[in-house]
Amino acid sequence: MIIRIFFLLIFLNQAHANSKYIVLSSTEAPVIERIDTDDLRDIYLGNRIFWKNGKRIFPSHIEKSSDTMKYFLNKVLSMNPRQYNKYWRRRLFSGKGHPPIELENDNKTLDYVKKTNGALGLVDKVPRVVDKGLYFFQPSTDGYTLKKIKN
Secondary structure (H helix, E strand, C coil): CHHHHHHHHHHHHHHHHCCCEEEEECCCCCCCCCEEHHHHHHHHCCCCCECCCCCECEEEEECCCCHHHHHHHHHHHCCCHHHHHHHHHHHHHCCCCCCCEEECCHHHHHHHHHHCCCEEEEECCCCCCCCCCEEEEEECCCCCEEEEECC
16 A cells, blocks of 8 residues: 555656646736636637737747647647647638747747747746746646746
8 A cells, every 4th residue: 555655656746747837928027927728728729819918929839749739738728739730720721810839949939938028938847047037837736727936
């Protein structure tokens, strides 16, 4: 019994260690203090294009083939990369929006977010040195609400 509990604790610790991050940019203060999965789903599916303060949202993400993006698509959008591509092809063909910008890696995503006020990006890890104007959100234990990480 103790061995089962030990392995369960190791498994839960590994699941938490693999948490993915969302990074939010703002030049003065964060656009929002909290964001949940419904908001993220609406943003990344093109159903929500403005923050509550009226500023445009510019979503971005790393390559769809990355483990982080696969995790995000599965947990937040309930899709795989193929379904996500198909969804956006249909939207583009019907003239109902533009897909989030796809960038090669965390560094390019962070650069884009730093330079674009109101941008939102998906990154794998919080960098060691956090630049001013970047605000990070980490999934909470329930997996539905993202909380701000203090820089």
